[in-house]
Amino acid sequence: MTAAPQTTATTTISGWGGYPTQEAQVIIPRSLSGCKTELERHSSLIARGMGRSYGDSANAATVLQTTCCDHFIAFDDKTGLLTAEAGVTLRDILKITVKHGWFLPVTPGTSYVTVGGAIASDVHGKNHHVAGTFGQHVVSLTLLLGTGEIVTASPTHLQDLFHATCGGMGLTGVILVATIQLIPVKSAQITQKTIKAASLEEACEAFEVYSASTYSVAWIDCLATGKRLGRSVVMLGEHSDSGGLNLTVKDPVTVPIHTPAALLNSMTMRAFNIAYWAKAAHDKTQTVPLQPYFYPLDALGGWNKLYGKAGFVQYQFVLPKADGVSNMRTILTQIAESGAGSFLAVLKQFGPANKNLLSFPIEGYTLALDFKMSSSVVALLHRLDDMVAGMGGRVYLTKDAVMKELTFKATYPEWQEFEAVRHKYGALGKFASAQSKRLGLA
Numbered sequence: 073m074t075a076a077p078q079t080t081a082t083t084t085i086s087g088w089g090g091y092p093t094q095e096a097q098v099i100i101p102r103s104l105s106g107c108k109t110e111l112e113r114h115s116s117l118i119a120r121g122m123g124r125s126y127g128d129s130a131n132a133a134t135v136l137q138t139t140c141c142d143h144f145i146a147f148d149d150k151t152g153l154l155t156a157e158a159g160v161t162l163r164d165i166l167k168i169t170v171k172h173g174w175f176l177p178v179t180p181g182t183s184y185v186t187v188g189g190a191i192a193s194d195v196h197g198k199n200h201h202v203a204g205t206f207g208q209h210v211v212s213l214t215l216l217l218g219t220g221e222i223v224t225a226s227p228t229h230l231q232d233l234f235h236a237t238c239g240g241m242g243l244t245g246v247i248l249v250a251t252i253q254l255i256p257v258k259s260a261q262i263t264q265k266t267i268k269a270a271s272l273e274e275a276c277e278a279f280e281v282y283s284a285s286t287y288s289v290a291w292i293d294c295l296a297t298g299k300r301l302g303r304s305v306v307m308l309g310e311h312s313d314s315g316g317l318n319l320t321v322k323d324p325v326t327v328p329i330h331t332p333a334a335l336l337n338s339m340t341m342r343a344f345n346i347a348y349w350a351k352a353a354h355d356k357t358q359t360v361p362l363q364p365y366f367y368p369l370d371a372l373g374g375w376n377k378l379y380g381k382a383g384f385v386q387y388q389f390v391l392p393k394a395d396g397v398s399n400m401r402t403i404l405t406q407i408a409e410s411g412a413g414s415f416l417a418v419l420k421q422f423g424p425a426n427k428n429l430l431s432f433p434i435e436g437y438t439l440a441l442d443f444k445m446s447s448s449v450v451a452l453l454h455r456l457d458d459m460v461a462g463m464g465g466r467v468y469l470t471k472d473a474v475m476k477e478l479t480f481k482a483t484y485p486e487w488q489e490f491e492a493v494r495h496k497y498g499a500l501g502k503f504a505s506a507q508s509k510r511l512g513l514a
């Protein structure tokens with residue numbers, strides 16, 4: 073292979089939350105061989121995909137953006153085995169595979185995510201309780217190591233490297249190619265059932281009652297207090313049997329400029345939450361296309377600009393199942409009292425943890441919500457971090473922008489094993505992000 077021309081620019085980058093920002097040299101190789109050439113040229117860098125992680129995990133002085141390494145290598149429409157370069161997005165995959173009756177085994181809430189980013193964050197979807205994470209459906213991956221060597225790792229070959237790379241936030245090497253097992257579907261439609269839950273306890277009970285449901289998620293009103301605390305709209309989903317395999321992938325309507333931050337304040341958020349709750353129908357079943365069901369926010373390009381120039385942090389934590397509901401109530405009370413929580417709060421149940429060393433999910437309940445950035449938010453998040461850690465939970469690295477090193481090391485107990493694997497495969501110092509430095513990884 074010969075190195076093809078590439079793009080290099082010095083620019084200000086950030087994650088999807090717009091906080092923090094960093095001046096960076098962004099290199100976009102046109103081919104996999106270009107990734108290797110750039111790795112040799114730079115003493116330290118981090119891989120980057122679509123930049124849909126919220127915080128600073130894909131920020132560094134030198135960034136290797138893989139979005140032009142976006143070729144499909146193989147797709148078997150009989151078995152659903154897909155091999156693609158790491159820069160291919162989930163959106164690209166769906167455009168090709170759904171018409172043949174194959175869907176992603178696990179998908180996050182946006183399709184603008186690369187295969188490399190999905191593996192590095194070991195992303196989860198609304199089906200974690202039955203399907204686990206994205207990494208659990210990766211058959212093998214090809215990785216460019218810090219030494220320049222290219223190796224293939226899988227659950228049965230170089231297992232230590234595989235389990236450090238899935239969820240490893242780009243810190244073991246650059247994922248070049250991955251083979252994924254897709255799931256069969258008969259339709260591009262989802263049968264969705266909506267249930268209104270009057271409190272947090274009712275929402276978590278609904279997760280239990282409908283634990284056999286393939287997809288489940290609850291929109292939760294983080295601003296409601298007292299008896300209404302945690303009131304939710306629980307949404308369940310199953311792949312439909314009818315409706316055909318025609319997937320409509322619409323281009324988004326774009327938010328053109330940064331919205332004045334004052335437009336999003338606790339009054340507008342409270343009004344949104346009350347209206348959303350009132351509009352939701354109880355015990356309603358309807359059929360909806362895949363796109364709006366899984367990726368409602370993809371319809372509005374650049375929606376992150378609604379938070380204004382200072383940006384926002386999406387805070388996602390998980391609490392262990394034992395005492396999970398009462399602990400979640402304690403944290404929700406704190407958030408409701410702060411008045412800083414967003415209208416986008418999502419509650420999910422998680423199934424058991426996997427073998428990936430820095431993977432986020434543990435069995436229990438996870439909540440994700442946005443906080444508009446302000447001088448007081450960092451202190452609030454540190455207080456919440458301490459509460460979550462004290463309850464045996466942890467914060468999701470792909471959304472984190474402020475966690476302290478001590479909190480990270482206390483809540484991701486396998487971090488030392490992770491560092492040992494990085495040492496073994498020549499990754500220490502070679503792959504580093506603003507986040508890995510903040511969290512005290514070498």
Ligand SMILES: Cc1cc2nc3c(=O)[nH]c(=O)nc-3n(C[C@H](O)[C@H](O)[C@H](O)COP(=O)(O)OP(=O)(O)OC[C@H]3O[C@@H](n4cnc5c(N)ncnc54)[C@H](O)[C@@H]3O)c2cc1C
Binds near residue numbers: 118130186189
């Ligand atoms: C609207 C929205 C909804 C979301 N919903 C969910 C959800 O439901 N569940 C969930 O788990 N996540 C969710 N996310 C987060 C998102 O799925 C992850 O942050 C994902 O990793 C982003 O992929 P990316 O290609 O943009 O990667 P980036 O944001 O560019 O990078 C993320 C991490 O992956 C690493 N990385 C990227 N490419 C490579 C590569 N080729 N090799 C090695 N490392 C690499 C980077 O170094 C970085 O550490 C959501 C994000 C948004 C914006």
